[in-house]
Amino acid sequence: MVRHTPRLLLALCLATQPVCADEKQRKLQQELKSILEQMVTLQARVKELEARLAEHDNDTATESNSATKADSDEIESVRMPRAPDPRLAQLERDVKAAKNAPIRVGGAVRFQYVYQDYAQGNKDRGGDVDFDLIRLDFNGEIGDVILAAQYRWFQYMEAVQKAYVGYNLSKFWQAQVGIINVPFGNLPYNSHNYFFSSNFYAGLEDNPETGANLRYRSEKWEWDLGFYKNGEQGGVDGFVSNRDDRYAYDPVGIRIAGEGIFDAPSEPMAQNNSWALRGARKFTLSVDSNLELGLSVQHGDLHNGSNSVGERSVLGGHLRYNKGPWELMAMASRYDYDLAQENEGVVMGAYAYFDTMPARATLYTLNLAYDLPVSWGPVTNLRFYDNYSLMSAKSGLSDDTFMNVLGMAVSAGGLYTYFDLVTAQNHPFVGGSMGVDGGDTNTRFNINFGYYF
Known part of the structure; x- marks a missing residue:
C-alpha cells in the first residue's frame, strides 16, 4: 500500500484555495489542518507500533534461530563423538567383564x-x-x-x-x-x-x-x-x-x-x-x-x-x-x-x-x-x-x-x-x-x- 506524507497533502490543499477566501472557508481549512495534524500524530504512532512489531519479529526470529541451532547441535552431538564420560567408560568395562568372565558358582x-x-x-x-x-x-x-x-x-x-x-x-x-x-x-x-x-x-x-x-x-x-x-x-x-x-x-x-x-x-x-x-x-x-x-x-x-x-x-x-x-x-x-x-x-x-x-x-x-x-x-x-x-x-x-x-x-x-x-x-x-x-x-x-x- 502507498503512503502519503500529511504535510505534503496540506500544502497541496492550501495551494489550491483562492487567495480571498471567506470566514467559512478559513474555518474549514482549520478543521482540515487539525485533521491532518491528527493524521501526522497517528502516523507517528503507527510507525512506533511498526518499529516495536519489527523488533518483536526480530526477537522471535532470533529465538527460532537459536532453537534451530540447538536442535542442530543436538543432532550434531549424536553424529560427532563427545569427550568420554569416565562413569560411562567404567560401566562399559563392567558390562564387558560380566560378559567375558562368567565363573558360575553352583552346587548341590x-x-x-x-x-x-x-x-x-x-x-x-x-x-x-x-x-x-x-x-x-x-x-x-x-x-x-x-x-x-x-x-x-x-x-x-x-x-x-x-x-x-x-x-x-x-x-x-x-x-x-x-x-x-x-x-x-x-x-x-x-x-x-x-x-x-x-x-x-x-x-x-x-x-x-x-x-x-x-x-x-x-x-x-x-x-x-x-x-x-x-x-x-x-x-x-x-x-x-x-x-x-x-x-x-x-x-x-x-x-x-x-x-x-x-x-x-x-x-x-x-x-x-x-x-x-x-x-x-x-x-x-x-x-x-x-x-x-x-x-x-x-x-x-x-x-x-x-x-x-x-x-x-x-x-x-x-x-x-x-x-x-x-x-x-x-x-x-x-x-x-x-x-x-x-x-x-x-x-x-x-x-x-x-x-x-x-x-x-x-x-x-x-x-x-x-x-x-x-x-x-x-x-x-x-x-x-x-x-x-x-x-x-x-x-x-x-x-x-x-x-x-x-x-x-x-x-x-x-x-x-x-x-x-x-x-x-x-x-x-x-x-x-x-x-x-x-x-x-x-x-x-x-x-x-x-x-x-
Whole structure:
C-alpha cells in the first residue's frame, strides 16, 4: 500500500484555495489542518507500533534461530563423538567383564532315605534318613580359558570330583588339563540311576584322574584321547591322609592271601602313565531317533612307589539309541590287571573304605529309560528306568556279580529325586563285594533328594 506524507497533502490543499477566501472557508481549512495534524500524530504512532512489531519479529526470529541451532547441535552431538564420560567408560568395562568372565558358582545339597533288608537294625527301624553330601561347582571361562571344578563334602570324608582348565582349539577340538574324567563308553554316564552301573565300582564310569584330554566333537563323530600321569591323589605315595577318600573307585593295592576283602592293603599300588582312547560314530536315523556306536581302549602301568608291578588293560564297546522319549544304552567291557605277583584280586578304594574286585573280569550293562514330561506344580519331568549290570568270568571266582536298579527320577525346579529299588548279589553298597563267592541276593530301597543350584 502507498503512503502519503500529511504535510505534503496540506500544502497541496492550501495551494489550491483562492487567495480571498471567506470566514467559512478559513474555518474549514482549520478543521482540515487539525485533521491532518491528527493524521501526522497517528502516523507517528503507527510507525512506533511498526518499529516495536519489527523488533518483536526480530526477537522471535532470533529465538527460532537459536532453537534451530540447538536442535542442530543436538543432532550434531549424536553424529560427532563427545569427550568420554569416565562413569560411562567404567560401566562399559563392567558390562564387558560380566560378559567375558562368567565363573558360575553352583552346587548341590543331598540327603536320602535308605531301607536295607540285609541290615537287621535298619530293617527293624523301617529304614533311616541321613545326610548325603554338600558340593560346590565352579564353571565358566575367563579370556577363553575354561574352568570346571567340583568339590564334595560327605559325612565321613571329603573329595575332589574334578578340577581342570580347558581351551577350545577350534570349533571341534578342545584341550583339558587337570583332574578330569577318563573317557570310556557311554558318556557322561553309562546309567540312569543314583547307584551308576557296576562299571563305576570297577573304575570304568565317571572316574577322574590327573592328566590331559584332547576332545573332538562333530555332528557325526566323537574322539577322546587322554594321558593320565596318576590318580587324583597324586599317585601311590601322594600327600593324602586316607587313600580311600575318593569320589570314584581306583586301584590302591594288591590283595594278598590272608587279608580280608575290606582290609587296608599291605601291598600298595596305583595307576601310572596311563592312556585312553575313545571313538564313537553317531547316526541320525530319523527326525526323533539317533544311534551311537563306539569303542574304548585304556592301557597303563601299575606302580608300588618303587617299581612297576604290572600293567592294566581295558577294552570296551558301547551303544546308545534314542527315539523320542526312549533311551537304550548297552555296553560290554573286559579289564585285566596283569600283576607280577600272586594275588587274591585288586584292592579298590573309595567312599572311605577299601573293597576287593577280581584282577580280571568281563562286564555287561543294559539300560532302558523313558522320559515323561508333566506339569504338576513344580514337577516337570518323570524318568522311568531299569538298569542291569553283570560281572562275569571273574579270575579266581566262580560266582557272578549282578545289580538291577528299577527306579524313577523326578525333576521339580532345583530338586532332583531318585527313587531306586536295587536288587543285587555280590555287589558293593548292596551288602556284598565283587571279590567274593556265595553272596546273598539283597534288596535296598533308596530315595535320594538332591537340590541343585
